Amino acid sequence: QVQLVESGGGLVQAGDSLRLACAASGRTFSSYAMGWFRQAPGKEREFVAAIRRSGDNTSYADSVKGRFTISRDNAKNTVYLQMNSLKPEDTAVYFCAAKLDNYYRDLAVWTYWGQGTQVTVSS
Numbered sequence: 847q848v849q850l851v852e853s854g855g856g857l858v859q860a861g862d863s864l865r866l867a868c869a870a871s872g873r874t875f876s877s878y879a880m881g882w883f884r885q886a887p888g889k890e891r892e893f894v895a896a897i898r899r900s901g902d903n904t905s906y907a908d909s910v911k912g913r914f915t916i917s918r919d920n921a922k923n924t925v926y927l928q929m930n931s932l933k934p935e936d937t938a939v940y941f942c943a944a945k946l947d948n949y950y951r952d953l954a955v956w957t958y959w960g961q962g963t964q965v966t967v968s969s
Contacts (some may be wrong), residue, residue: 848872848944848958853965856938858932862967866927868942868960876900879949880918880925884938884965888955891941895927896949905949909938932967939964 849871853918857863868880881896895916904916913930925942940963943956 850942850960852960852963854941855965857898857966860969862932863930870923876920878944881943882927884940887940893951933941934967934969937967
């Protein structure tokens with residue numbers, strides 16, 4: 847069982863930066879691929895970024911590529927999402943997720959989810 851707790855959300859202006867963090871419980875954090883997803887009002891939850899267990903491989907949605915960076919610290923059981931050059935369309939609840947072994951963009955294969963943290967970007 848893995849419990850995930852996100853933090854770092856807030857209200858910012860367009861062009862600002864935020865760093866989200868997701869702290870995971872358990873002693874086997876390094877066995878899990880980690881991902882970030884988001885859900886805007888009235889829209890389906892969508893893939894944002896994912897990182898391999900060792901941190902040596904990452905994947906991003908086209909909409910955030912070049913602006914967001916996912917990273918992890920296995921010693922701290924934490925995954926991060928650095929968000930730069932934020933846009934109003936980035937406004938959403940951001941969720942982190944975990945799954946054993948490899949990552950995929952398909953939401954359905956992710957096993958554990960956090961409760962989410964709100965990010966609001968004003969224009």
